[in-house]
Amino acid sequence: MTKTAWVFPGQGSQVLGMGMDLLDLSAAREKFAQAEEILGWSVSEICQNNQEKLARTLYTQPCLYVVETILADIIGQKEKPDLVAGHSLGEYIGLYVAGVFEWSAGLRLVKRRAELMENAAGGKMAALIGFDREQLDRILAETDDVVLANDNSSAQVVISGTPEAVESVMSQVKAKRKILLNVSGAFHSPMMAEASAEFKDVLASVEFHTANVPVLSNVEPVPTVEADVLKQRLVEQMTGSVRWREISLALPEQGIERVVEIGPGNVLTGLIKRTCSNMILENVGSAAEI
Numbered sequence: 694m695t696k697t698a699w700v701f702p703g704q705g706s707q708v709l710g711m712g713m714d715l716l717d718l719s720a721a722r723e724k725f726a727q728a729e730e731i732l733g734w735s736v737s738e739i740c741q742n743n744q745e746k747l748a749r750t751l752y753t754q755p756c757l758y759v760v761e762t763i764l765a766d767i768i769g770q771k772e773k774p775d776l777v778a779g780h781s782l783g784e785y786i787g788l789y790v791a792g793v794f795e796w797s798a799g800l801r802l803v804k805r806r807a808e809l810m811e812n813a814a815g816g817k818m819a820a821l822i823g824f825d826r827e828q829l830d831r832i833l834a835e836t837d838d839v840v841l842a843n844d845n846s847s848a849q850v851v852i853s854g855t856p857e858a859v860e861s862v863m864s865q866v867k868a869k870r871k872i873l874l875n876v877s878g879a880f881h882s883p884m885m886a887e888a889s890a891e892f893k894d895v896l897a898s899v900e901f902h903t904a905n906v907p908v909l910s911n912v913e914p915v916p917t918v919e920a921d922v923l924k925q926r927l928v929e930q931m932t933g934s935v936r937w938r939e940i941s942l943a944l945p946e947q948g949i950e951r952v953v954e955i956g957p958g959n960v961l962t963g964l965i966k967r968t969c970s971n972m973i974l975e976n977v978g979s980a981a982e983i
Contacts (some may be wrong), residue, residue, distance in 0.1 A: 695973070697951040698909075698944055699774040699790060700965070701761050701783030705874075706958040707753050709744050712760035713737070714980045721763045724796070728759045731800050736760070750877060754782050754807035758800055761786045761956040767983055768955065776916060776947055778909035778940050780961055781843075781881070782806075784930065791904035793923055798899050805895050806931075809888040816879020817859040818842060820851050823869030832865050842881035843935040846967045853882040881934055889931040896924055907947070914939040916947060937961075941968035953977060 715721035716737060728736050736759045739746050746752045765786065777787035782803065789799045821829065826847065833841060839854030839862055851874065852862055859879075863871050878884065901924045907916035910926040912933035917923065941964060944952065951973040954962045962974040977983055 695951045696775045696948045697772070697953060698776040698778060698947075698949045699765065699768075699787070700777070700952055700954050700961045701765075701779035701786040701790075702954065702956045702958060702961050703757065703780040703782035703784075704750065704753050706956055706960055707747055707757055708957045709747060710741065711756075711957045711978070712740050712763065715760070715763050718767070718980065720766070724759060724763050724766075727797065728755065728800060731797060732804055748875070749811065751807050751811040754803050754810075755800060757782060757956065758785060758789075758803045762789050762796060762799070764955050764977060764980075764983070765790045767980065768953070768977060771983075774906055774953075776907050776909065776944075776949060778914075779911075780937055781911060781930070781935050783956070783961075784908075784911055784927070786956075787908055788901075788904070788923060788927075791906050791908050791918075793901050793904050793908070793920065794899055802895065802899060806892060809892055810880060810885075810931075811877055813878035813880070813885055813888050815856075816854060816882065816884045817856045818851055818853045818874040818876050818879060819859050819863055820849065820872040820874060821863075821866060821868045821870070822849050822872075824848070824850075824866055829862075829866050832862055836862055838884075840882045841934050842879075844938045845935075846938050846941070846964045848967065849964070851881075853879040854884065855879070881930075881932065883932055885931045889928065892931060893928045896927060909940045909943055911935045911937070911940075914943050916943070937964060938968055941965045944972065945969055951975070 779787040839858035842853035843851035901920035904918040912929045953975045957978045959976045
């Protein structure tokens with residue numbers, strides 16, 4: 694049997710219309726209804742009609758959680774993964790799929806996480822594509838108040854910090870492309886410490902179970918099934934770097950030959966392809982693609 698990993702994209706992969714074909718399925722409609730009770734607003738309405746809200750952290754994260762978990766549940770009727778991983782928010786979908794927490798508990802966590810991140814103003818994030826890593830590492834080491842937030846691949850990273858520090862790094866690093874991201878705060882940086890401390894209390898109230906498949910976490914890309922370790926890694930995730938390049942490198946080390954990206958777009962399989970060229974890569978973003 695081919696060993697398979699399921700991976701789940703995070704914020705930035707959302708697209709208008711995502712999940713709408715799932716409304717033809719009764720089990721999915723039940724989940725959308727449950728989500729509306731928990732959130733106080735309709736995921737399907739926002740995914741269908743409201744591009745502006747869908748782009749806001751407050752709405753993006755719960756919408757992605759609902760759509761991706763429903764897709765995973767449907768695929769899970771046919772096959773099971775040998776390992777799971779998710780990019781930032783996507784880690785929550787991976788933990789749900791691995792049986793670490795109940796679906797509604799996961800959505801409540803994502804709701805609170807989105808609220809805290811939406812309110813974390815004052816920072817900036819920027820993507821750098823096609824750069825000299827040694828030069829970037831040196832400039833980051835020499836610049837206060839900015840960190841490597843997403844290490845996505847050898848050719849793509851995101852930096853995060855104060856506006857002044859981010860702009861300073863961008864002005865010094867030679868890169869093919871430099872893109873300021875449309876986000877409210879400096880996610881995955883020490884500037885999220887206050888939000889992370891509050892979120893730790895929220896996490897403490899949620900029961901985590903031993904995972905039924907290993908999880909590769911963003912802040913520590915070493916597979917584990919231990920509930921307390923997985924919870925601690927989520928505590929660290931809000932201020933810690935998303936180490937996706939290392940997650941990609943860990944896949945073949947774990948004997949993974951096939952990766953299925955579940956959710957809108959193909960960002961993660963694209964990143965994995967750049968890091969691990971021999972992997973079988975598949976994408977499932979709609980019911981029709983299952």
